[in-house]
Amino acid sequence: MKTERFPHLMNLCFLCGVIAATSAVIDTTLAVGARAESASAFELSYLYQATEGQQAEVALGRMAVQKASRDEIKQFGALILHDHLRASGELGKLTSQEGIREIGELSMPHQRIQRMLSQLSGKEFDKAYMAFMVQDHIKLIGDWEQRAPTLADHRIKHWVAGLLPVLKDHLAHARAIATAIGVNASDLAKVDEAASPSNLLEAASPSNPLMAR
Numbered sequence: 649m650k651t652e653r654f655p656h657l658m659n660l661c662f663l664c665g666v667i668a669a670t671s672a673v674i675d676t677t678l679a680v681g682a683r684a685e686s687a688s689a690f691e692l693s694y695l696y697q698a699t700e701g702q703q704a705e706v707a708l709g710r711m712a713v714q715k716a717s718r719d720e721i722k723q724f725g726a727l728i729l730h731d732h733l734r735a736s737g738e739l740g741k742l743t744s745q746e747g748i749r750e751i752g753e754l755s756m757p758h759q760r761i762q763r764m765l766s767q768l769s770g771k772e773f774d775k776a777y778m779a780f781m782v783q784d785h786i787k788l789i790g791d792w793e794q795r796a797p798t799l800a801d802h803r804i805k806h807w808v809a810g811l812l813p814v815l816k817d818h819l820a821h822a823r824a825i826a827t828a829i830g831v832n833a834s835d836l837a838k839v840d841e842a843a844s845p846s847n848l849l850e851a852a853s854p855s856n857p858l859m860a861r
Contacts, residue, residue, distance in 0.1 A: 711725070782822045
């Protein structure tokens with residue numbers, strides 16, 4: 649019989665079948681593993697927003713270094729620039745893994761703030777910049793504290809855990825400087841209006857966002 653004349657052919661066919669089945673199992677396992685390491689859709693949206701946010705902080709920090717009239721605000725801008733460049737670099741490793749490219753331009757609220765600050769100088773710039781730093785960091789901290797429990801990707805959780813203490817330190821510094829230079833409710837309102845329609849005060853204390861929660 650043919651099967652008796654070519655036993656090696658049967659063995660070869662059997663081995664090919666085993667190899668094909670094994671390859672399919674390996675491919676499936678790798679695919680599942682890749683998905684397990686990938687961020688969910690809402691986590692990707694967080695990464696996208698965080699990327700834009702870091703770029704905005706860097707851009708405004710650089711502006712403060714160049715335009716602020718007071719040394720403590722220049723130093724604060726340099727701190728913002730340094731810390732958010734570092735955070736942006738760490739975030740870039742995550743976004744590159746997820747295929748998120750660098751944001752081409754800032755969001756409209758951040759563009760409005762940037763445009764407003766570019767038109768100011770001296771004490772007016774100082775007050776507007778510090779008012780925005782207080783408001784923006786209150787909002788950032790509130791957003792990330794709310795999002796943190798929903799995160800499943802350990803890489804993003806680790807990044808947020810490292811970011812929150814930095815943001816809180818920035819907020820403490822910003823509040824102290826803002827109080828020292830006389831930032832008031834009117835200054836806060838002007839910044840909020842400039843960033844309209846986004847309400848940057850939503851995460852702030854109803855009474856006075858310069859006061860710690």
